[in-house]
Amino acid sequence: MKPISKLTLYLICIIFSQCALSNYSQPLYNDMVVWFKVPTAIAPWQFQQVESQSALLATSTKEGGGHVYFNPINQRCVVSVPHQFYDTGTLMIGKHIYTHLCQVMLSNSHQRYVDSPDKYPMDFSKRPYNIHNAALVAYQTHNPSARIFQIHGFSNKKRRSKIAKHADIIVSQGKTSDLTGQQLTTCFTSIGFIAYLYGTSVKELGGTKNIVHKLGLKPRSFMHIELSKVTRVRLRQDQPLLRKFTSCLSRTL
Helix, strand or coil: CCCCCHHHHHHHHHHHCCCCHHHHCHHHHHHHHHHCCCCCCCCCCEEEEECCEEEEECCCCHHHCCEEEECCCCEEEEEEECCCCCCCCHHHHHHHHHHHCEEEEEECCCCCCCCCCCCCCCCCCCCCCCHHHHHHHHHHHHCCCCEEEEEEEECHHHCCCHHHHCCCEEEECCCCCCHHHHHHHHHHHHCCCCEEEECCCECCCCCCCCHHHHCCCCCCCEEEEEEEHHHHHHHHHCHHHHHHHHHHHHCCC
């Protein structure tokens, strides 16, 4: 009998909702579980360590590439920047959150539309098997209550609804949200942004098809945060405002 391919196994898992992607990406997941305890080299990523900070830096597009940064002295949360090249400014914002709040930062290392080395897309919001997803599952294995903040960028001009065309920030926890999602949205509003929670006043940019929702993480621990172009520019140019933005995230921990 012909063995079942990884892609077929993945599709079976998704259709029947009987397994998480942590099982699908077992080798890299196991490596990352160990790595968050004892950071060391994982081929083909380049390992770097400076004082308390450790990093895995992609040296190729293998498995989709991707970078992982870890500083255990910070708070137990993750900031994810899956589209650093396409969503201009998100990496700088993510670095600030990593430096001043979260223990972990994840980012893509290659543009999401470059040729993939395998059958899976390079886009980290769609790619099932990569170091980004393995790191999320492994980190929450050690820290079950950890929040994951994923930073995206959007264009107001491309929005369908009037409310989204005027939005600065759209927060989503998936198809449903809890009090934390509302509190984060309210906090963003209090510091001067036009912010909405997906599923309530706005019905687009919820990231509900994001692959992270298939990883078996703690429900609603994944905070999908869309920032308009103007908002990203403001946060990059106004450090006090960026600190307030980061403080809003810290209140969810």
